[in-house]
Amino acid sequence: MSAGSVTFTFSSPEDGGFECSLDGAEWSACSAPQSYDGLADGDHRFEVRALNRPLNPDPTPASSEFTVVTYVPDPPQTTIVSGPSGTIATDSAIFGFESDQPGAFECRLDLTDEAAWAPCVSPQLYSDLPEGDHGFEVRAVNEAGEPDPTPAARSFATDTVAPETTITSAPSGTIPTGTAAFEFAAPGASSFQCRLDDDWGACGSPRVYHGLSEGSHGFEVRGIDAVGNVDLSPAEVGFRVDFGPPKPVAGQSFNLEPAKGSVQLQCPGEDEYAPLTSFKQVPMGCLVNTRQGVVSLTASKGSSGELQNANFWGGVFVVSQKEGDDQTVELKLAGKRMCERRESASQPAARASRQATAYASRSRRGGRRAWGSGKGNYETSGSYGSATVRGTTWLVADRCDASTLFKVADGTVWVQDFVKDKQVVLEAGEQYLAKAPIPRLNPKLFP
Incomplete structure (x- = not known):
């Protein structure tokens, strides 16, 4: 209180009167209302007890503590020293605040009526906040009970929803090259992180990888919004790199692969045929026996890097390749004719x-x-x-x-x-x- 006078009222069902004590002084007879004037500044304690007809005092006196301030101070000034602002990626907020005068604090969140003020201390924590905008206010109350007429305020918003990331373009299945490109999107995302068989790293769409090795690979991408919410279910796609068979060299080699039945192969320096059971790159000049099968033959067209492919069957032939722009593949019939001569040797x-x-x-x-x-x-x-x-x-x-x-x-x-x-x-x-x-x-x- 801001004056040196105070008045107390009290009552009791007993009819033996009352005794009062101020700041621990001797008990003395008193009656309601009881007033004190000229009190010094500071803390005080008032006690009162009832007496019954035999004049026995109440063993549990009623009491009241109060503070006397005989000067009127300026209103306190409140300052928020810590706490969120803007948009945060969490549903919790904690604020720190202080005042230029001793006293207490009152806070309110997302409310504007006077009854919403509630005692609080620094730091003040709020949790389980709903998504969206919020307003926090705090005011100091000095020892005289004067509240800050201009509470400190802080506006902020909570956003705990992460972006949903989708891959819009990517290789799938098996690809014949070591280069792979990916395109992706995530509404609300301000950045992305990608990884391909490795750790996460910043990336943008499109993301292109070069020099991939043969084998299986897995690509993942996740969006991150402006406040740091990370997509916890990244978009992903798997694929395989298979460069396929080695390319033949014009005039030097060609590729063979059995397509059906039994195919035999005999190359320069070899004494006999050997079964061709799978893909094989062989030098020019090899003898190919397809009498009981079908073979797929692939050769180069030269410096262009293009390939030419055809199936052959029903015979034996030697493979070579002409020089020149067209890089013609030559197949010369070989092997025995197996002809039957029907003639008489009698005359x-x-x-x-x-x-x-x-x-x-x-x-x-x-x-x-x-x-x-x-x-x-x-x-x-x-x-x-x-x-x-x-x-x-x-x-x-x-x-x-x-x-x-x-x-x-x-x-x-x-x-x-x-x-x-x-x-x-x-x-x-x-x-x-x-x-x-x-x-x-x-x-x-x-x-």
Whole structure:
């Protein structure tokens, strides 16, 4: 109180009167109301007890403590010294505050009515705050009971919702390159963190990785908002890098892979055939046996890095490659013709007569052949001609009647007749027979 006078009222069901004491003085008779004037500044204690008719005093006197301030101080000034402002990524807030005068404090949060003020101490903690904007106020109350008329205030907002991150573009499955690019987004995110098989690091969309090794990889990305909320369920995608088979070198090597059945392979320096059971890169000059299977052959087109691929079956051939811009792959029929000669050896004259009719009497069964189908520049050579293709399905067969047969299932084939030294163009469904020259008859036997 700000004056040196004080008055107390009191009552009791007893009718023996009252005794009062101020600041521990002797008990003396008193009555309600009891007033004191001229009190010194400072703390004081007032006690009162009732007496019953036998004048026995109340063993538990009533008491009241108070402070006398005979001067009127200036209102206290309150200052918030710590606490959040702006937007925070938590549902808790703690504030520290102080005053220029001794006394107490009153606080309120998100309320404006006078009854909302409640005693508090520094630091003041609030928890489980809802999402959104908040307003904190604190005012000091000095020893005279004067509150700060201009409470200190602090506005802030809570945001504990993390961004939801999504990957919008990324490799999946198996990719044939060591470069991978990722695009991603997260509404409300101000930054991102990524990792690929490693630790988290700052990143932006798109994120491109180079020089990836072969094998499985996992990419993750998470968004972070402006107040630091981190997506706890990062977006992720898995993929695999597989560079595939080594590329063949033009004029030096080619790739083979069995596609069906049994394929045999014999390369320079080897004494016999060996089964081709899986992908293999081999040097030019190898002998490939596809009589009982189908082989996929891939070769380079040269400096461009492009590849040409075709399937071959039904025969034996040697593989080489021409120099030049088109890098034509050459396949030359090889192996035995396995022809059957049906002739009688009983008379020398008969053998002589067969010289004139050799091409008619020799069996056309057997021989050697090779089918091809694919895209690229290929030349398949028989004994009496060659077929040059740029992507088709074709047959070249050395027959037992001293001829080479060319057939076209689809596409276009350019046939070079070695005997007649001419070129013939064949379309799908057409065929051509390049024949050996008819031998001259023996004039001694046929005058």
